[in-house]
Amino acid sequence: MAFFFGLDKIFGQSEQNTEHIKQEKGIIGKYIENDFPVIVRFINELPGKKVLDKFPLLVVVSWKYNGEKNNGMPEKKINERMIGLESLIERSLEGSNVFTHAYSRTGNNLKEFVYYGTSQKEFMDLLNKTLAKHEEYPIEINFYEDKEWVEFTKLLDDFSFTSKIPHS
Numbered sequence: 001m002a003f004f005f006g007l008d009k010i011f012g013q014s015e016q017n018t019e020h021i022k023q024e025k026g027i028i029g030k031y032i033e034n035d036f037p038v039i040v041r042f043i044n045e046l047p048g049k050k051v052l053d054k055f056p057l058l059v060v061v062s063w064k065y066n067g068e069k070n071n072g073m074p075e076k077k078i079n080e081r082m083i084g085l086e087s088l089i090e091r092s093l094e095g096s097n098v099f100t101h102a103y104s105r106t107g108n109n110l111k112e113f114v115y116y117g118t119s120q121k122e123f124m125d126l127l128n129k130t131l132a133k134h135e136e137y138p139i140e141i142n143f144y145e146d147k148e149w150v151e152f153t154k155l156l157d158d159f160s161f162t163s164k165i166p167h168s
Contacts, residue, residue, distance in 0.1 A: 026042065026044070027042055027159065028040070028041050033107065034072075036067070036071060036108040036109075037071065037072065037073070038072075038105055038107030039106050040104070041105075042104075042155060044156065046149060046156060047100070052149050055116035055117055055118060056116075056146065057116065057117045057118060057120065057143055057145065059099070059114070059117050059123050059141065059142075060112055060113075060141070061089070061139050061140075062111070062112050062139060062140045062141075063082060063085075063112075063138060063139050064109060064138070064140075065109055065110070065111065065138075066109065067108070068109075072109055073106065073107060085137055085139075086104060088130050088131065089130065091130075092129070092130040098117055098118045098122045098126070099117035099122075099123060100115060101113075101115055102116055102151075103152070114151075116149065116152070123141075124141075
């Protein structure tokens with residue numbers, strides 16, 4: 001599978017290219033993609049083997065927007081809708097044992113909510129139920145097999161958290 005998150009384009013050890021702000025176990029990272037800042041929120045460790053084995057499906061919910069006037073970032077009104085959508089999805093996942101959040105990214109005219117789960121059907125059923133009474137969102141959803149969590153591991157590598165990955 002191709003590395004479609006764009007994190008491989010500019011990473012290095014330089015503070016100029018990335019910034020990390022520790023918040024409990026979570027990280028807010030920043031990198032540059034096509035001359036635009038991209039902000040990423042994630043937990044800086046790979047889950048244990050039991051969780052990895054349970055969630056072999058990578059789910060990417062994408063929302064493209066025009067950030068031309070805001071350095072590649074969404075305008076306030078759009079960003080508020082994105083935050084609302086993410087909150088709805090997160091709340092629905094809390095009561096579910098079929099998906100877990102991997103990370104979220106915002107920047108370069110793209111917002112992505114990334115999850116690992118058990119099946120495409122279960123995710124779509126849960127999402128459709130969650131959003132049934134809401135107006136339509138301009139999102140695209142893609143599913144990828146990623147049994148080894150390769151894409152999330154790349155994110156951790158790109159932000160130099162490989163030493164924090166548990167080996168059991």
